[in-house]
Amino acid sequence: MMIRGSALRKTSLAEELAGRLRKQITAGKFGVGEKLPPEPELMRIFGVGRSTVREAVRMLANTGLLKVQQGTGTFVENLSAQGEPMEQRLKRADIRDLDEVRRILEAAIAEKAAGRRTEKDLGRMEEHLRERGAAAAAGELDACIAADIAFHTAVAEATHNEILAELYRSVSVHLQRGFRRIYDDTSCLLASQPSHEKLTGHIAAREPREALRTIALILEEP
CATH class of the missing domain: 1.10.10.10 (Winged helix-like DNA-binding domain superfamily/Winged helix DNA-binding domain)
Structure with a gap:
């Protein structure tokens, strides 16, 4: 053949x-x-x-x-x-497959984080969220993507489930490369800043259901 x-x-x-x-x-x-x-x-x-x-x-x-x-x-x-090895499999994975895994993980992560987060967890989330917003406003794409990944990783770590957090960290490394190919500028990331702030608010208020609804909306944003 x-x-x-x-x-x-x-x-x-x-x-x-x-x-x-x-x-x-x-x-x-x-x-x-x-x-x-x-x-x-x-x-x-x-x-x-x-x-x-x-x-x-x-x-x-x-x-x-x-x-x-x-x-x-x-x-x-x-x-x-x-x-x-899983790392090699992720490395060659299609961005659409990675995004599907991300959607599944982030739904579970947001809900668990809202019920388990500590003040220290919340501080890290808020710090990365501020960096995300500043970079988006300044049009700094690479910095904005990095801050976005860091924010969602902080949310994953707030679940205090090390396996769940490690799964997200592994996927996020390769998602970051994919995002650089998808986004031409920070306009979409800037537009989604309010929903990320809303998610952080629900996690801070320990509202798992609202956090789950908000992450669902975030995952439908461009």
Whole structure:
């Protein structure tokens, strides 16, 4: 079966090649037990060197997708990754998938934070919220996105559920990169500042239901 390819441009050519191959494998272009084209052909298709091909194959073999048989070739072992670390999975995740996870997490986080927050938690939230508003008003996109992520992370930490907070921190690292691609300026972030202030007010007042309603509105904002 033919592999479609084009020249690779990213800094980590091996990671990019691994991603291209992974997509074709999980899409079913290769069946379990099917042999991949030899190294020279992969080098020609993707315009990369031998070391890049070998590193990409090693990455996929480590996740259980491929199996390398010395002297025979490289074969598809599974159609989905079995042992891929979550951090690596998040790194290559589509921004829409990350946003869906964020929506699920933030609903639970807002409700729990309103019932468990401490004065110290509230202080951190308010500090990051002020930074968010100032950066949005000044048109400083990177600073505004960073403050927005820091605010929501502070809300997650206010749940005092370390697993929930760590899940949000892991997702937020990659969301931050995605937001930089989505937003051209701070106009949307500035427009959503009042709703974030309202959320903080409900958390401060220990109003879980109202916090849940407000985060639902925030998640529907641009």
